[in-house]
Amino acid sequence: MPILFQDRRDAGRQLGSLIAPQVTAEAVFLGIPRGGVPIADELSRHCQRPVGLMAVRKLPIPDNPEMGFGAVGPSGVVALNTAVMAWAGISEAAAAAVRTAVLEEIRRRLAVYDHQPANLAGRSAWLVDDGLATGYTMLAAIRECHALHAASVQVAAPVCHAEARARVQQEAPVYCLHTDYGYSFAVASFYARFPDLEDNEVVQALATARAEARALPDMAP
Template sequence: MREQSRIFADREEAGRELGEALGGLALDHPAVYALPRGGVPLAVAVGRRLKAPVDLVLVRKIGAPGSPELALGAVADGAEPFTVVNPEVKRMTGASDAYLERARAEQLAEIERRRALYLGDRPRIDPRGRTAVIVDDGLATGATARAAATALRAQGAARVIIAAPVAPPDTVAEMEAAGYEVAVLEQPQPFFGVGGFYRDFHQLSDEDVVRLLAQDAAD
């Protein structure tokens, strides 16, 4: 949306700016879905700006063998969990189907833990007929966001937008070429990782997520 890259103070500032940008779009019946943990403070700010409810979309990255930070793929929660695999990373790392299935099962178990901890008896937001806005603090490969978008489409969302403050231009181009609608504030090149575009990029805890969701529910 802007040509000049910049550094965000923290996730809250980035969320406010992302909310302002999204507020300029004609979004019909929006709901905001955070990718936890990092996307939660941004999603709360976006939801406040759009006057939209906030929920979580529970997706876990599947790390490559020997390189857990490298996204081999991702798995999204749902009645039938949906898995996205990056074929180039699979080829490059030699990840076997057996490895992929073991890693998928581990991440689904973590999704179950997070659902119970973060959401408890909090009502879920049904995406059917809504504009589902998926929010994260940044996109690198985009595998997690793509899995989330596919899951929300399968659940009946009328429109799905993947929104983040920062992402590399090649990731945005690939996602758009694959038919995903993307709203990104900054597309820096070169791109050295999401955290490099925040002054404060501390790791959020489970307790932070629970607190932010509780604050959102009280507003």
Template sequence: MFKDRTDAGKQLAKVFDNYRDENVLVLAIPRGGVEIGYQVAIYLNANLSLLISRKLPFPYNPEAGFGAVAEDGSTFINECAARGLSEGLIESIKDEQIREIKRRIEVLRNGEPLPDMKDRTVILTDDGLAMGSTMNAAIKLCKNRGASKIVVAVPVAGREVVNRIGNLVDDIIVLDIPPFFQAVAQVYENWYDVSDNEVLEIMNKVKT
């Protein structure tokens, strides 16, 4: 059990000693993954930026999703989950999330492009993996951008998702893999939705 995302990030960071000498770029997925990424980045004295990846939600159940899209258009679709959705509806939902991605780039990253990741070790962070869709899309983006090594780092995830995501990357680090995994929030004492303002506060600390 983690007290909060700060505690989880600090615990996760301690696993990365063997990455200290690599040319590391930490990319946090907003908003929940930003504090995690911040703790890893300061521990490694590494660069930190935000990679925007959004779940593609069901129109009748926004909490659940059938895939995800990243800011370069890299898309992951769970074919089983998306069964029954028309191609037009999927594209409409994707367009809506791309608009939110553009908003987040402007607000959370000040409109700046992603750092160059060619020939670099990229550590992707989030506060946990549920279905793994947003992480899957983020991984595709990093591969498209020429990252030499991709590492996924999260405090918690279910075994099935760990195995599936682990097959896509060079390394995956997960501190807690509960035998009965239901939701990311189950391992946090203090769980809440992170605001844009909190993300900006974290990123402002990186600049000071």
């Protein structure tokens, strides 16, 4: 697969040129932690709109945690891949137990980050991640934004698998620089540098945004 971006911030700058004409005065960029945050931060700089978080998380298969069967948002809203659940033999009770555990991790992250919107009424929410592989995490994020009364929801990601893009576009417009149709898709393969990010890097990016008056003002306590 071709290397399209030097790193996430390079991807954010390239993505900014694509979406800028669509960004309104009510827009806010919400990065999905952790990888979506530096991209959302670059979009915030490019478009001069506020930046915050949307802390949704994958629901991992108990016996294969690298693979997910959906995602959950802070309010408990979910997007479930029922086909994977059936394939992996995940019962409703098992799914509920995983959801509870993941919500605990989301609460931990929110306590560290402190940049989750409490209300998006009147806002045009731009959800940002470093790539769409299956799309279920983004679907949970879209549904979370609707639960927070966003006026509109858009998705921005540098790279997408075609199936994930089609899935997400059923619920929100998707702006993507490269759509891949290959069987073997990995978001990291399109980046020259794609390190795992730590909590402190997310916190620092958001602290800088706050210092530059780019942080979303109506944060949850």
